[in-house]
Amino acid sequence: NAGVTQTPKFRVLKTGQSMTLLCAQDMNHEYMYWYRQDPGMGLRLIHYSVGEGTTAKGEVPDGYNVSRLKKQNFLLGLESAAPSQTSVYFCASSSRDRDNEQFFGPGTRLTVL
């Protein structure tokens, strides 16, 4: 099992550009999450999904959109990137059968110039 994978690993954008980050998991988990990690702030939840076709806002959702068309994939979109979105983005997944333990991907480092 690959676990949780993220694509791409690194990306540099110019202000106003758009992009999509892809998260995939092969553990058949119901729940998936997108976090951003900034120095001294820990991980903050952007959006999450409790099942295919459903998404919900987390703590810092502004400027991001998500979609979960397939159970194994969770996409994070930036429609018009801003320098404040420079961060490391982590995807995670979990299952009620695994006591809510979240499994994390390796992260995507995004820089917005």
Add this chain to the structure above:
Amino acid sequence: AQSVTQPDIHITVSEGASLELRCNYSYGATPYLFWYVQSPGQGLQLLLKYFSGDTLVQGIKGFEAEFKRSQSSFNLRKPSVHWSDAAEYFCAVGNAGGTSYGKLTFGQGTILTVHP
């Protein structure tokens, strides 16, 4: 609202010394508590978790944590630190049930430096 505080941003210990990382939480019901570790450039790995039962939980890599409800704390400990333990450590609190199942709130993290 749930919250987690890790009072120590950075801790330095010598190899072989004991370690305690502090975590305080705020939560309205019985919390689910976690400790994760992040090595540089890596994702987060679960060290241990507490849901119920014995308040002293054992984790991987020789770590343990104790849940103290009266103090709203879940401190992480290790009796003898190894150089490979240098990393950033995150405490997290979660809930269960309803549409919020699975959501975690993380602390700010504690960076551990180990001196030889």
